[in-house]
Amino acid sequence: MNFSWGQLLVALLLLVVGLLAGYYITSAFSSSTPSEAEIAAEVAEIRGMSVKYAAALNAGDFENWIVLWDPEGVRMPPDQPQSVGLEEIRATVEPGFEAFDFSNFAVSIDEILVFGNKAYMRGPYHFSMTPKEGGETLNFEGKYLSVLRKQADGSWKFYIDCFNYDGPPA
Structure with a gap:
């Protein structure tokens, strides 16, 4: 059989398109969707981090609090400018x-x-919160929305934390 260069080029093009289509179809169906157990483990890890956050705050332990933040973290408190990165978060908190x-x-x-x-x-x-030099204790209630980012070691850290108060402190 004699094939022209044009026919060979079309055949080669069809082969390449077929291989690419096969690759993309295979990768679409073999993408690793986490199982319910894997998601539950991630949620448990995040809940544990939240417990550490509260414990550090209640203990007045700034160093154990700041390690829960992503190096590129963004803290967005009410009525204040946002703090971007650990240095700014440290300086403001x-x-x-x-x-x-x-x-x-x-x-x-x-x-x-x-x-x-x-x-x-x-x-x-x-x-x-109570001033260390004495004074009235202020009680706050509010709500938050936090974005977390998984670190290379598998831990979760605060990436963006935005919160506000439901009203003035009581």
């Missing part, structure tokens, strides 16, 4: 740890959704 005793900090998690190496959680929180 550490003075609060030095000036106040925190107590009764508790976070309720209404929802956690995991999307690969990112997750979000949301819910209400409450805490009390």
Whole structure:
């Protein structure tokens, strides 16, 4: 059989298209969708991180609090500019740890959704803070929406944390 260059080129093009289509179809069906058990394990890890966050705050332990943040984290408190990166977060939050005793900090998690190496959680929180030099204890209630990012070691850290108060402190 004699084939022209044009026929060979068309045959080669069809072969390449077929191979590419096969690759993409195979990869689409073999993508690793996490099992329910894997998702449950991620959610449990995130819940555990939330417990560590509350424990560090209630203990006044800034160093154990800041290690829960992604190096590129963004903290978005009410009525203040956002803090971007660990240096800014440290600069804006550490003075609060030095000036106040925190107590009764508790976070309720209404929802956690995991999307690969990112997750979000949301819910209400409450805490009390008392000036270390003396003064009235202030009680806060509010809500939060946090985005977390999975680290190379498999741990989860706060990537973006946005929160506000339900009203003035009581």
